[in-house]
Every structure is written in structure tokens, then in C-alpha cells.
Amino acid sequence: MTKLFDPVPDKSLDLNFFRSLVTKLKEEAPQLSQFFSTIDQQIVSKVSLEEIKSASQALCLDNLVSLQTKKSLKTLQKDDVLANEYAGVVTILLKNYQEWNWPENMSLKLLNNRSSKWRVFVEEDVLNALFLQVVGVRFGSKLKSTMNSTFIRFKPYPQYDLQKCDYYRHQHVVALYSTALPSSFTDSSVGSYDSSPSPKGMSMKQKLLQLLATETKCARELNTPLVLVSADIENFYLSIPHQVLLVILEEFGCPDTWITFIKKFLTPNVTLKEENFEKTGRLSRGVPTGHSLSKFLHEILLLLGDYHSSFKSDVIFTRNFDDYYFWSQDAKVVEECWKNMTEFLGKAALNFNPKKSGHFVLNHKKDSKSKLPIGDVKYGFLVLDSNGNFVADNESVNKMKEIMEKRLSSTSSLLSWIRIYNTFLKYIFRSLGDSCNGILY
Numbered sequence: 001m002t003k004l005f006d007p008v009p010d011k012s013l014d015l016n017f018f019r020s021l022v023t024k025l026k027e028e029a030p031q032l033s034q035f036f037s038t039i040d041q042q043i044v045s046k047v048s049l050e051e052i053k054s055a056s057q058a059l060c061l062d063n064l065v066s067l068q069t070k071k072s073l074k075t076l077q078k079d080d081v082l083a084n085e086y087a088g089v090v091t092i093l094l095k096n097y098q099e100w101n102w103p104e105n106m107s108l109k110l111l112n113n114r115s116s117k118w119r120v121f122v123e124e125d126v127l128n129a130l131f132l133q134v135v136g137v138r139f140g141s142k143l144k145s146t147m148n149s150t151f152i153r154f155k156p157y158p159q160y161d162l163q164k165c166d167y168y169r170h171q172h173v174v175a176l177y178s179t180a181l182p183s184s185f186t187d188s189s190v191g192s193y194d195s196s197p198s199p200k201g202m203s204m205k206q207k208l209l210q211l212l213a214t215e216t217k218c219a220r221e222l223n224t225p226l227v228l229v230s231a232d233i234e235n236f237y238l239s240i241p242h243q244v245l246l247v248i249l250e251e252f253g254c255p256d257t258w259i260t261f262i263k264k265f266l267t268p269n270v271t272l273k274e275e276n277f278e279k280t281g282r283l284s285r286g287v288p289t290g291h292s293l294s295k296f297l298h299e300i301l302l303l304l305g306d307y308h309s310s311f312k313s314d315v316i317f318t319r320n321f322d323d324y325y326f327w328s329q330d331a332k333v334v335e336e337c338w339k340n341m342t343e344f345l346g347k348a349a350l351n352f353n354p355k356k357s358g359h360f361v362l363n364h365k366k367d368s369k370s371k372l373p374i375g376d377v378k379y380g381f382l383v384l385d386s387n388g389n390f391v392a393d394n395e396s397v398n399k400m401k402e403i404m405e406k407r408l409s410s411t412s413s414l415l416s417w418i419r420i421y422n423t424f425l426k427y428i429f430r431s432l433g434d435s436c437n438g439i440l441y
Contacts, residue, residue, distance in 0.1 A: 002272075004108075004120070007284040008241035014347040015247045021304050022251035029150045035143070036253045043138045043258075044094050047087045053077050054186040055133040058292070065129055072126050086130055093131045098257050101264050102128070105280070108270040120238060122268050122288050132265070136292025137182050143296055144181035147303055151177050154311035165218070169316065172211050176318040179204045180295045204320055209379050209390070209433045211318070215327060216362065216388035225364040226388075227334045228327035230377045233345065234353035236322040237294065238286040242266050244348045245287075245297050248304065265293060298322070301348070309340035325377075331364060338372055360384050380431030392432060400428055 026033040056073040059065055065073065076083050093100060107123040124132075151174065158166040212228070219226035245266070249259055266287060271280040287294035302319065310317040310326060315337045317326040324341070328334050345351055358375030377384040381400070383393040404424040411417050 002279060004238060004272075004283050004286055005279060005281040008239075008243065008349050010243065012349040013241055013243055015243060017347045018244055018247050018304065019251050021308060022248060025304065025307050026252070029153055031146055031149055032252065035146055036255065036258075039139075039142075039255065039258065042142055043135065044097065047091045047094065047134055048185075049080060049083050049087055050186045051134055051137075052083045052087045052090065052130060055130050055137065056083075058137070059129055059133055065126075066123060069124075069126055069129065073129075076126075086127070089127060090131050090134055093127075094135070097135070097261055100131070100261065102268040104269050106268055106270050108272040108283075110272075110274070119289050120286075121290065122270060133292050134185075136294070136296055137185060137187070139296040140181040140292055140299070141184050141187065143299060144178050144183060147178045147181070147299065148174065150303070151306075151311070154307070155317075169211075169215075172207065173316060173318050176204060176208055176211070176320060178299060180299055180321050182292070203430075205380070205430075206434050208318065208320055208325065209382070212325060212377075212379065212384075213390055215316075216360075216384065219362050220388045223363055225329045225331075226327060226362040227329070227331045227359065227364055227372075228325070228361075228377055228384075229334055229338055229359045229372055230357060230379075231324040231338075231341070231352045231373060232356035233322040234351055234356075236298070236350070237289050239350055240287055240298065240301065241285060241348055245301060248300060252300070262293075262297070265291075305341065305344040308344045309337050313337045313340075329364075331361075331367065331370070334359075335370065335372060360388070362388050380433065381428065382431075382433055390433065397428070397432075400424070400431075404428075 053076070056076050060070050060073055076086060102122075103125075109121045109123050111119050111121060155170070155173075157170050157174075158164075160167050215228070216226065218224070242263075246259060246263065249262065254262075267282045267284065268288070269280070269282050271278065287297055298321075302322065306317070306319065313336065314330065314333050315326040315328045317324075317337070319325075326334065326337055342352065352373065354373065354375065356375075356378070357373035358377050359370075359372040360377045378393060378396075379390065381393050381396045382390040383396075385391050404420075407420050407424070408417055411420060
């Protein structure tokens, strides 16, 4: 965690690579070159009551704030007078965004989630949390529409044909793109990876599972070849180099005032306290966890990676946050896409997590010289077996069971025991996927 206070060395980055990539993308997708041209008019405007309530719901959903702050936010959701007061204050902060800065000497909190992964949060007050949420949602909703049109520009819908599944598959692939971003100023559904429901109430992860299960089932039943890769970027949020983000924003034409604002957002002065350890300083790498503005920044970075690796490729591709799934009948096409993805991450001193990356081959001869990631294709606590079926990953389930038992044994309150038990059980069931009544196509 102490690496957060040290910037990524410039010598390990290729900033000219990103400058060149932005230039090429703007030439091929003109809408991106205009993205920041009217940003002030769209971001700096009156905040509505509905926006404030939506922002408070999203903050509670993503567990970004402390329990005390969460209580205040839930009170705000029920009190229109109080919500209107916050809307007025946040509007004033937006109009004076150039003067905003983090409070000094904030705490950096380490939270251990259900899977024993550490997440890092900046402890902030209600007003700053709401203000940053509104700013991030406004940036994000504008980027989402631009990203989706860019995706369709490079990967247009195939010709509609009732006898073929291509068109229907593409509908699902498009729907799964840019899911980390909100669709409007009042979209409160975009929280953590697990809590992004579709309009029908199904989580995006569940829609992804159904798509993957349908692909493997069709390949198996029709006896067609399939090469599928899944990959996850290692410690993504904590490792993003600030230099890369700022260069990308500059090349896209982001106004200097907003670049200065984002620099301040990325570098709060915090104190990290652990057992027998304490350090105070400014964060110099990574983005604050859970923030809607962080999601905007990571999506604009990964958009370039999508362009470099898959937009011009024949792979079928989807990305949910920093989790990648792409597949094709042609192994060479998949390997080329993987090569370009790893090259892109290397230019930013990032890499895929080998423990969470793997590939699956069906009705296709395996190549011993293949450079695709070694490992199984996984979804939550499910793993893709050799026949193309998702089955329970007993090793992962047993590890979660051990963590659950440890947490339960450490609590002395019956109500806490019940809360922990129900929370873990819900997480385990969700990680095993919902039952599916039929295939998608």
C-alpha cells in the first residue's frame, strides 16, 4: 500500500505511445475530438433535487462512505428540504470548481471485503462525496454515449437476419460495453461491479454469464471451433499511473482548468495507519476507489486499449470494468488481440493478473506454443470445464467458506452474526450465477 505514495517511474511508461494513440483515435472517431469542446456547459450547471438523491443512493450502493456518512445520506434521501439545500450548495461548488480542493490530512482507510481483498478509500464528508459524485456522473454519462457510438462505429451491427444469431449477439455485446458509466445524470444504478442492473433488473455480470454460456453451448452443439479468453488487470485501481491519465486528457483537449481539478482529485493528502505503521503524504498513483470520477478516468484509459486491441479485430469482445472476455473461431485472431492488449498495458506499467486470466478451447486443436494466458476461464465461483459448461469452482467456494467462518467466529453479537451470514450467503449465491430458463438467441 505504501507504493500509493510513490509515482510510477517515467522510464517505465511510454507517454508518446498514448499521445499517438489518441491522435489516431480522434482521426477515426471524430466525435471523440469534440468531447471536451462543450464540457463546461454540460458539467457546470444547476444541480437538481433528483441528482442529489441519485448521488446519495449511488454512494450508499458502492459502500464508498463510512457508516455515519451513510446514515446522513439515507436521511437526505427521505428529506426533500435537506436535499434541496445540498443541491444548492453543490451547485455553488460546481460554479467555483477551480477553487475546490480536498481537506488536508484525511484518513486513508483499508477495507477488507468478503473475498479478503483490500480496498482503499479516502474518508470524506457528505458534501465532498456528493459534489464529486455529481461531477463524476456528469463526466461519465457524457463519455458513455460517446464510447457506445465509437464502439458501434468500429463494430457495426451485422445485417438483420432471423436465421442467424449475429445480430442478437451484437445487441448483448453492445449492452455490456461501458457498464461502469452512468447513462444519465440521475442514474444511481452504477455502483460496484456486482450492482449494475440492466433495465430488467438483471446484473450485468449475470447478462455476461448468460452470453458466455450461450456461446459455448452453441459451439458445442453446432460443432464449431471456439477460442475464448478471460482476463483481469492486476490491482488496476491502485496502479493506474497519473502521468498516463493526464497525457490522455491533454491530447483529447481537456481544458486546463479541469486537468488541474483532476490532478487535485488524484492527489489528496492522506494519512495511512496500520498496525505499527503510519505514513502521511499525497497519493501519487492509482485513483480513489469507488468514485464515479475514477470510473470516468479508468474508462477513458481503457477505451484506448479497446481501440488498440479489439476495435479493428474480428474478435467478439466485451469488457465489464477491467474484466475482459473475447472470443472467435480463429485462434490467430484471438492471439493477436491478446498480444495487443498486453502491449497496451505494458506501455502504462500495468499487467494482467495471471491468477485471474485464462483461456478455453473447444473443437479446435490446442497449440502448445500459444501465448494465451494459462488458466481456466472463470466467472465468480464458476469455472468453464472442458466440455464448455460452467460448473462450481469448489476451491473458490471452500476458500470463501473459510473466510465466512472466520468472520462469524470473531463476532460477539447475534445481530452482527446474522448480518454477516446473510451478506456472505447472498454474495456466494450471486457468484454462482442465477439460473437461466433458456438460451439468449
